Each structure stands twice: as structure tokens, then as C-alpha cells.
Amino acid sequence: MIKALLRFILWLLLLLLTLASASFAEQPDMRLYGLIIVLLITVVKATVISEFFMGLAGAPWLWRALMMAYVPVIASTIGTIFFLT
Amino acid sequence: MQPDKAITTHASRQLPGDLAMWLFIGAELTAFALLFMVYASSRALHPEVFAQGQSQLNSQIGLLNTMALLSSSYFVVNAVASVKAARRHWAIGHLLVAIGFGLAYVVLKSIEYYQSFSAGYGLTTNVFYQYYFLLTGFHYLHVILGLILLTWVTPKVAANDYTVGNTSGLESVASYWHMVDVLWLVLFPLVYLLH
Numbered sequence: 001m002i003k004a005l006l007r008f009i010l011w012l013l014l015l016l017l018t019l020a021s022a023s024f025a026e027q028p029d030m031r032l033y034g035l036i037i038v039l040l041i042t043v044v045k046a047t048v049i050s051e052f053f054m055g056l057a058g059a060p061w062l063w064r065a066l067m068m069a070y071v072p073v074i075a076s077t078i079g080t081i082f083f084l085t
Numbered sequence: 086m087q088p089d090k091a092i093t094t095h096a097s098r099q100l101p102g103d104l105a106m107w108l109f110i111g112a113e114l115t116a117f118a119l120l121f122m123v124y125a126s127s128r129a130l131h132p133e134v135f136a137q138g139q140s141q142l143n144s145q146i147g148l149l150n151t152m153a154l155l156s157s158s159y160f161v162v163n164a165v166a167s168v169k170a171a172r173r174h175w176a177i178g179h180l181l182v183a184i185g186f187g188l189a190y191v192v193l194k195s196i197e198y199y200q201s202f203s204a205g206y207g208l209t210t211n212v213f214y215q216y217y218f219l220l221t222g223f224h225y226l227h228v229i230l231g232l233i234l235l236t237w238v239t240p241k242v243a244a245n246d247y248t249v250g251n252t253s254g255l256e257s258v259a260s261y262w263h264m265v266d267v268l269w270l271v272l273f274p275l276v277y278l279l280h
Binding site for chain 1 (some may be wrong): 099111125279
């Protein structure tokens, strides 16, 4: 029951974070901060999916680390490329 | 007592689903990572073309699609939990709702493609549309494969093929579906939000 409630709260959190990222991205006066916030939100959402939906919280550390690192590495690379151009 | 406890803890850490599926997921994530980098690098080389192309996209559909895939993932994880709790009927219901959200994604994405093609944009229009259709189209095919897999496991759940201690096949399909979701979580800001 508690796990079901946690999943429901996380689902609502994911939806709210999605709306927040769309809102931040539309702010014309905060291009750099908007970029950072949108990418950070993406990392948080992907972490929630990996840990709680995929169930990697109980997986061997190597697989968990690979999955946990995937989106942060991609997001920071994209962020760096976007920042430099 | 401590070493025994450590061994037990280590042994109890298991991948959800089959190792083969996780190797496949690893290969898919690598392929998409390369595509993301190519897209971002190309955008750096042609910022005006990408800015113009992105302004033509329907970000509302992108937003709705994100909601649809997140919701579908939520119902899939509920389906797996229901099977583990021996609540087969709940699991079937959750899977059907998850498939419904997945279909909503396919319909919305198809509408978006139709709008783009009707407006005269295609793979050969410019470098932005080339990568836009390549990235989103590749992901679209993954969503369709995921839907086929979810549709395949639903009658197996109904037939009681997955039981409390035997959910590996279902978990493999669920893991694939969550991977499709994670990929879209990167695609959505990359293509629609970050101008």
C-alpha cells in the first residue's frame, strides 16, 4: 500500500516536473538558467524512472551505476554543446 | 554473522528481467546516445536552421506525448507490482491502461508527422528535419515495438503465465518500456524545449 502510494506520488511529481520544464523553457529572459533547469529536471525524472519504476534500486551496482549515469552524462554533454554555441 | 549477511545482501541484488534484455537495452541506449550527440553537434554547426525548424514544431503535442509515456510507465510498474502481489485482474487493467497511453503517444506523434508533411517538411527539407525525423522516427518505432510487447504479455498475465516468483518475462518487457520512456525524456527537451 505504501509502495503504491509512493509510486502514485512519484507519477504526479514526474507530470509536474514535465510541466515545469516546459514552462521554464518558454521564459525568454533566462536562456542559460532555463537550459540548466530543464536539463536538471530531465536528470531528476530519468533517475526516478530508473530507480523506482525500472526497479534498479535493488539491482547489481554496475547496472545501476550505468543507468544512473546515462542521462546525467548525456545532459551535461548537450548542455556544454548548447552553452558553447 | 556479518559476512553471511553481506553475502545474502549481494545475492539478493538482481536485475529486473532477463540479462539478455538488459544487454539489448544497453545497446539501444548507446545507439541513441550517439544520435543525441550528432543532433547536438549538428545544431551547433547550423544554429539558425535548427532554431527555425524547432519553432515550427508543435511543442504542445510534445508535452502531451511526454505525459502519455510517463503515465504509461506508471501503469506498467503498477502491473508488475500487481502480478507480484497475485492480483492478476489489477495487473491486466493496469497493462490495458498502459497500452492506451502508449497508443495515445502513437496517435499524437502520427498527427504531428502528418502536420509536418502537410506543411511541406520532410527528410530532405534541411539538416534539422533530417535529424528530427531520424531521431523521433527511430524512437517512434521503439514505442511501437514496446506496444507489441505489452500487447503480447497481457494475455499471458491473464493466462496466469506469470506468478509471484516468476515475473522475469514481464519485468523484461517493463524494463524495455521504461527505457523507451527515459529516451523520450531526453528527446523532448532536446528537440522541443531547448532553442
